Amino acid sequence: MSTPPTANATPQIPPGFRPIAAGGPYMQHNGPLYLRHEAGLVRFGFRVEARHCNPMGNLHGGMMASFCDMLLPLSAHRTVAEVAHRFLPTVSLQLDYLAPAPEGCWVEGEATVLRTTRSLVFIQGLVTADGTPCVRASGVFKIGPEMPQGARP
Structure with missing residues (x-):
């Protein structure tokens, strides 16, 4: 288990991850999220801070749901050319x-596109907390309109 960062310290981010601006103001407020995209491997992650936690000191389920709701479509954007610049509601x-994600831990997820139709994308993913599986996610996303240049993930 990781040691929680102190209030004045910058959380340590694993090598290869860089900050990503995606998800609009909601995720900018709740992030930051980080991306590692190397040789076909796409992973997203974030460090659990006190503001993300429930009263038991673990990541709040709503924050985990928000992370998964970003992980799945953002992974599709980077692996399926047909939806790369499409809004995926x-x-x-x-x-x-599956398991808690305590304050201070590194939450990381990766996802796989299972199927793409003319109007939908089916995706599944696995999220870990310091390497321990903590959430299994699956989702269906509508292939929406093309996003404006400045809003593309």
């Missing part, structure tokens, strides 16, 4: 919470 999102 959520039709359905299912989460199985």
Whole structure:
């Protein structure tokens, strides 16, 4: 388990991850999120801060749901050319919470596009907390309009 960062310290981010601006003002407020995209491997992550936690000192389920709701479509943007610049609003999102993600831990997820139709993308993913599986996610996303140049992830 990781040691929580002190209030004045910058959280340590694993090598290869860089900050990503995606998800609009909501995720900018709740982030930052980080991306590692190397040789076909796409991973997203963030460090659990006190502001992300429930009263038990673990990542709040709502924050985890928000992370998964970004992880799945952002992964599709980077792996499926047909949806790379399309808005992918959520039709359905299912989460199985497997283990807690305590304050200070590194949460990291990767996802796989299972199927793309003319109007939908089906995606599944796995999220870990310091390497321990903590959430299994799956979702269906509508292939929406092309996003404006400045809003592309």
